[in-house]
Amino acid sequence: MDCRPLLLSVFISFISVSVCLDAYAFDVIDESVYFPAVVQGHHGNNNNACHGVNDPQLRQNDSARINGTLGEDLEYCTNNLGDGLPNDGCDTASGGDRYCTVTDGDIRGLHTNGQNAFKYSNETGGEIDNCSSGENILLGDGSSTQFGKIEVYSACTVTFSANHTEYRLKNILASSGATIMLSPGDYFVEELKLESNSHILAQGAVRIFVKSGIEITGTKINESGAGKVLLFGYDKMILSGSTLIKANLYSDNDIFMNDSTTVYGRVTSRYLEMNSSSAINDATSTPPSLSHYRIEFSSGALSCTGKDITIKACADDDCTSELSDPASVDLTKDGGVYSNNVFSGSTSTQLWHTSGGAVTVGLGSTLPSGSYLCFIDGLEVANADCTLDYADAGFIVDIPNELSNKPQQGLEITAVKISDTGSRCVPTFQGVSKTVNFWSAYISPDESGRPTSMSVFIDDIGVGQSSSAATPISLAFDNAGKAAFKLNYADAGRLELKISYAGVAGDEDEGLQMEGSDTFVRYPVGLCLSPETICTAANKDCPGFRKAGEDFELSIQAMAWQSDGDLDFCDNLSTPNYVQSNISLSADLVAPADGVDGTTGLSVYEHTAQSHSLNLLLQSIDEVGVFSFSAAPPASYLGESILIPKAYSQAVGRFYPNDFEVYAYGIMPACMSGLFSYMDEPFRLNMSVRARNVAGETTENYFDDFASGSALLVAENNGDGIDFQARVSGMPSFTWTKSDLGVQDIDDDILFSRRLDGIADGPYPLLDIGLRILDDDGASIDVADMNAAMNDICDISNSCNAKRLSTQHLRHGRIVMENAYGPETDILRMPTTARFWQGDQWVVNTLDSCTRVMEPELPESTQVLYAPTLDGGQLVSRTNGAGNILASDFITGRYDLGWQSSVASPNRYRGQVTAPLAVPEWLQWYWSWDNDGALSNPRASAFFGSYRGHDKVIHWREVE
16 A cells, blocks of 8 residues: 655644555455355356356366355356266255255356456566575565565465555465465465465455466465455466365366365356365355544654554454455544545554644544544543643654564664744754653553563663653763663563653753653564474384374463574573464474375464463364474564564474274175175175274375274174184285375275184174274274174173174085986986085075086096096087086076987997086085095086986886
8 A cells, every 4th residue: 555645834834644545456356246155157257147168167076075055056057967976065054965056057257357457566576586494584574565486495484564455476386384474465476386285374354366377285375264365366276185275266267176175265266176075165254344443642742743643443342353445534633634544454644733732633534434442552541532742842762663682772862842943853952961761661461461560671771660660861962962772671562661851950951841752562583382292203203192183282482582593492581471363373294294284273372471471272283194383473463564483393293093984884795696605705895994083084194104004804703702803814905005095995805714624614694794903003993893702792891892894694615516327318417506514414505596607518538537438439528407518507506417428439428427517616625535635626427327216215126
């Protein structure tokens, strides 16, 4: 904002009129028009709905989610219904799940030319092409507002001064923990690329306009939500990784949201594509409305110079936040309009009164309309008492703001009086030494909020804290009426230094009364963050400290200056009176190096005045790993543009998962029609396992050296407490790679083995199969409901250690072939049955209509025995029951083989043919054909040319 004092000469008086010109270059954006709902599409600045829009305008894939739709249709022309649109991509009015539906129409977009065209930087303010970790850089402290590139690739902080409300930049490229702090205003950036744990903090109403495509990966923007942010893209936006944005987004092109990107705010774009687990959550906030105005000034004024007056438009009762919209107020002097002031938030102007004496200061016409309060020396007074007494003589002293405990050398106090012409100040004391009384008064914090009250030191002398305890100090005034002095104050806060002089009887200045004062701010050199514990190794070797999301103690102290170049503030003196709200808290990942930052439990805190400035917080981090925690005060302290650098703790950790969740799980029996599986037969296991924090969210950093979770399958039948864990196998090992994002997806075969001693057992119709997870940090499985080694109810005995996945029916099986007998001219039927051990005998498994015989024909000749051997062209074949050699299935546990002796010369084969049948391994048995005790295929003989009667017939004869 451009504010210029205009001096109007009226006779011998000077009136200072502060004229402030609103410098916002881009139109005011009506959120009710351009952000009417949580998401919407637009077709540019055109009268026709859906003008030039291709299908689909809204695309959602995977588990993308939009919250805050209230169950209503979204203003888009089309979506990807039938092409991957998730059935839970939007919320209902009651918070449930539904498909996102659209209105088949969109809204009209903003025009991006004329007043709204992009404003390029002339780059006259210079550039930043690197920074050091912990370095603090302030831009805009002077007159420059247009800069070249800002490239920061380490954990430094770049702050834009609140002196200006518009900045233009060539680009902002940030990563590796860099922080960009934006004061209220508009920022025009040609290129914005943020990566790798960088942060943008907003200190009020901030609008960021970006010309080229926006690329943001793993970055947090306005994470505390303290600011009100608009991110405006003239081109597309690509948001990826674990990016977190608390802002409204507008793109004149496409917005792509990938991975776990999360937006808290509203989104408007020509096209929106959401992938993976990206989410948009409606988090609109009502712009602050005017609470009241404030006039602030210090007591005492001189008729030969202007008096500084501060006017604020307050958005709350305590004026902790200010109105972001422009305000127009008339400053009055003795009821008459003195000047008109147009500003946003607050402004400073000067009030002259060359004729001397008391005047009443107030506000006249205000827009928006509101009442005002008056504060003198930080204390509220009645509006009728909002007065200034302009003296004809007094002291002028200017005390710049400075670091706590840092001595200020060479400060000057000037003794002046109004000139004979009444138009300027001239020296009072010249070339003399005078004894002047000094005392200090606290403004902030006030008496009720101060744990201690330290003295201000003038020339190494501690001065009193009231007029009755004023401290006399001798000062030498030069010919210009100036005297030098040194000042120091070790604590933080706003104080007023008061000065008085009374002429001594008998001196030439007998009866002369002179006063002067100035307010000043002392502020900490930095903060000291002391976690409950630290880990100097800062890697995987750090012992387990806390579960992800679990509270730990973090103390923060504000520390005083000790020496220039000092970077370790934790051994400095503290500043007990430091009070600051809206201090942003965050965490930077130290290890694993390529993980995600995570989100702290506390994102903002208020530092209160305490003994030793010790503020104890309960902090947490929702991710796995080792972290450095940080605190970033806003770029304003006690209303002054003061930068207290962002502070970092030493490495803290290791943080580990709270538990493991098993979800989307199921086991499919090998034989679906019979709902059973044979022992040793593979059957399908599907499940997903994710490492979680205490809030039940996935910890994506649980990978490589920071992951130790392994899986173990257990089993028991009908809760009998006999653990069959040793007989359940096939569970693949967890890999926990970075790309897994903390999730293990299992889709594989497992099996339940037969006994190794060859003894048949079972059946187990109620075999519970469960999962145990073993982790080096003791993280357990969520909602455990099983203990395979206990025969009691583990919920009651509190002994559950596994998650039941399914109850299965397991049978010990084998296939049995019977010998076949008959004339050589017939096809001999060989009954074959699938059998299982019923506990005391083998019986036909009538549930088996699944086992398939792949090769019913005779195997290679080396496996077939002929007695006698084949003669000449004789041939014996074997087929399935249908008379062919195609693969075919058992039916209710039964299967037929057909044997045939083919026509040959001189005759068909007569004799015994013995051959095995290839069956699945789980249906082989210890037949000991070769006396080797190994599992083998069943086999039987077909006898051609012989007849076998029924086993129960003792005698048979033919009768006529």
